[in-house]
Amino acid sequence: MVDMSVDIAGLKLKNPVMPASGTFSEELAEVFDIECLGAHVTKTITRDLRSGNPTPRVCEVDGSMLNSIGIPSKGVRYFLEKTAPFYSAYNTPLVVSISGNTADEFEALCAEVSVDGVAAIEVNVSCPNIEEDGKAFAIRPSSTYEVMSRLRKATRLPLWAKLTPNTGETPEVARAAEEGGADALVVANTLLAMAIDTRTRRPKLGNLMGGLSGPSLKPIALRMAYQCAKATRIPIIGCGGISTADDVLEFLIAGASAVQVGTATFINPTAMVSIIAELEGRLSREGVSSVREIIGTVIDDEQKSGVVFMEAAP
């Protein structure tokens, strides 16, 4: 028997596999018993009602996908009255993902969702900060620090900061989030990308650009997860292109304590179930008694920090 449990800043998960925000909802419970997951992570919610971006909102790019869903949200009331009660039927910890256009909005929402039944708050700092130049909070260390330290005061729940790959300063942003009070980092959100239909000469997404997710993102997210694990002392939750147990191991070896599975669930709705089973099987065959033994075991020969934290294509 392999001990599959992991600890994310005091929150114990029965296994390290959970869904990525925006790729999971109550409906998946019709396909399999979602009690088996390490955690339940909601789609990002905002305080107010939002309708999301124009369609088409997804397209396919060479073995991966782009999305520009936006954050359609039924608002915080709906979350408190419908979503949280739904998940209360499960023992699996509930993680609510939140977003705001300004630090004020973020702070208010953070306090509002700090209710019984919510085990942790995932802070989607990959959304645009409209008070500055509209760049995502997590593009810069300064804005990351500022919003995280505001949120830190607004709740006693664990805060997971979800970083963006659209930055040249991953280690600095990770440290800023830690200093601002993040208890864990989710690494990473989607990467800004674009596709054009050459016959119609129109962008394939109604919103012109969108976020890349799926297998193409994996080597980038893995690099970021590794950098963040080296740069901070808080747990890392890897996310990006994970679709097999081997992918999970890659992130754990790089230093992640848990992972999130997103796009793979669209291809195979039971992907997380198979990944958990495969992971346990593989660890058991390799004689590993606890999945925690794998975390951060990459043999990197004590690379000098210039290499670990580089942000230049070599």
Add this chain to the structure above:
Amino acid sequence: MVDMSVDIAGLKLKNPVMPASGTFSEELAEVFDIECLGAHVTKTITRDLRSGNPTPRVCEVDGSMLNSIGIPSKGVRYFLEKTAPFYSAYNTPLVVSISGNTADEFEALCAEVSVDGVAAIEVNVSCPNIEEDGKAFAIRPSSTYEVMSRLRKATRLPLWAKLTPNTGETPEVARAAEEGGADALVVANTLLAMAIDTRTRRPKLGNLMGGLSGPSLKPIALRMAYQCAKATRIPIIGCGGISTADDVLEFLIAGASAVQVGTATFINPTAMVSIIAELEGRLSREGVSSVREIIGTVIDDEQKSGVVFMEAAP
């Protein structure tokens, strides 16, 4: 007959397809007549001899590749005595790619390669700036501006700045390069990434991390090319994951005036030859008389600049 020629800041190319730096060399002339290309672009050279990174220097990731070649260089002497004379047998314009660890080094090399037979200088500002914190020059607008304005004074040849995708500030960096004196932008270099062999727990690259190139990079590079075309008035040369004539059209429609083909040549050494033929065939079938008519024709309904220049995953 389709007019395939394009103009890059006064330099006329017989067609818009050229190789990407580091994926082309004299040896390809054994496979096909390289006279047919729009330009010849050398591997990046440095002033001094450099031996490059430890092996393995490449690995495969889900339909794309990572490399950490580094910039092994035989130095500027070798370029002047061997490389430039070799290419002088062709009428195709020769573009030399240069790099330096400091602005001084860059400037000196720029002057040294400004010789007869060189038609343009591609400035690989994606390499680390060791005078600052080791981040690539092109991660920040300020360091981009500084190095480009130094180079502008060092040569009268056209300067092409090659940008990195490892930034959250593509439009700002593009404008900084333009203001610093770049005559064109090459968009983009590889994206920092990583892969781990889960059996050995070792990074798949000897250098720990490397640059992602190939199809996975295309939607990211396309987004950047589009943003750069909107942000500046200088020509854009698209680069990243291009392997078919349809990919070329996607970049031209997005606003690129020419393209570079890299990794695709490794898969199919005659890729550029087929792409040129296919592109001409397709334009001819569609009744387009000049490839220049395609440039920047994306139907983007005059999106507001907040969307065009966003750096947040929506």
Add this chain to the structure above:
Amino acid sequence: MGKVLSPPLAGTRLPAADVFERDLVVVSNDPVNGEYMRLALKAPLELLERCRAGQFFHLLCPVIGGETPYLRRPMSIYGFFPETGELHFLYKVAGAGTRALFHLGPGDMLNVLGPLGLGFRIEDDWQHLVLVARGVGLATLAPLALEARNRGRRLTAICSARHADVLMSIDYFRDMGADVVTVTDADGTSSMEHVEGVIETLVEKRGVDAFYTCGSNRMLLLLQKLGRRHGIPGEIALEQQMACGLGMCHCCVRPFMQDGKRVQLRVCREGPVFDIQEAMPW
């Protein structure tokens, strides 16, 4: 065919495995005419018994013949036959996904997810049903004929096409005891004016209890007008780019008018069949 609650009841765990994801064996995959292919899969009874006209499956198109489709592709149920244990799809080769489907042969496996979405309503007092179909819309509307027959309703199928020789499923509709009216571009009978006349005659002579259509904007406008004019309810099956097919990703929304307010509904979850008066022309 009762509407499922969306989102499900708070505090109650859902019965898992309401939706099937499994590999089915290809029985045949043959051209229907120059443009369409019919794919027949061997399917277990418990799956076929859940199928309803108007629902769809989300197909994991194989990596085959140089095609590398990634996301699943939604396809309407064209036929479900518990008697023979077969599930049918009708598709038109469009891009990578359908090109990959085209390469399938008998004995190959195809991973399907479904049945998904809400099918067509047939209220108890709807006796005469009229469907108007064109092109691949026939794939979606054809099984309605099967259901109508099973429930003893009368069905008139107005089938539209460019030429008479690409008119599909006419024999199928006739076998199901439907009255068939064919209209074509070639002889000018497919114009909205002509179709309007055909329907007006039906309303007048036999009475019509419900309209069904699929996909065409012009047809939507026509049936909305006729529906309002005569107080006849109707349903329309709509399409949208999909990713998850289950309701999780919110990519497949379309706008609808409900109680005077514009709302975004998910085609995969609240649809793909919608009230024809709530649907918005595009």
Add this chain to the structure above:
Amino acid sequence: MGKVLSPPLAGTRLPAADVFERDLVVVSNDPVNGEYMRLALKAPLELLERCRAGQFFHLLCPVIGGETPYLRRPMSIYGFFPETGELHFLYKVAGAGTRALFHLGPGDMLNVLGPLGLGFRIEDDWQHLVLVARGVGLATLAPLALEARNRGRRLTAICSARHADVLMSIDYFRDMGADVVTVTDADGTSSMEHVEGVIETLVEKRGVDAFYTCGSNRMLLLLQKLGRRHGIPGEIALEQQMACGLGMCHCCVRPFMQDGKRVQLRVCREGPVFDIQEAMPW
């Protein structure tokens, strides 16, 4: 087999199409023993006539059977037979690329690029050649026997393996008129001490003009020692991860000692065959 200039002469355009990239038809793809597969392709004469022992081809492994290899994979020429128009490879299934090769059957196409690299030297005055091969190294060394016979040289092949039953190519070597010495782990004869004894005896009894080997670090050290001791030249075929296979990307370098200086040479271009004294153990 003359060394090509690298880089080519300045100011002279190279003759294009020195290297072939083309689709060849699979003749057969069969197991040789439990571990190795032999792939035979139909190849045109002008391609086979350019092949030399020690050279390799860069294979575009197909997307097949769920495998999606991306980069080409280098494979040594195992045999080239202008008489029958066949080109052979011997491979061991390792990862995605070789698993994809495994799925190929007669009539399938495989895109190949080559012949690439520099083959083994056989100087005019090298009369008695000794090769030491183990495992998949046989793939690289086997065609040397063919070339030795064609040039009327005497060849001794020392073949090493874990068990006698995985010893490959022995018949092949015998057919080419080579003397074969087999050594195995099972009976302890494959130890370096034993092999050293075998070679010393050869040197003493018949004289040896050149050594050839491939891949093994221990063998490299042994042959370097014996070569220095007796002044016998030698060559070694080496491997390295490759991308372009043509010399453009500089990913396939290995370190060598030349004139007391450590240099990085490209396996695909300056190799894959190198002077055994210049090679560095790893």
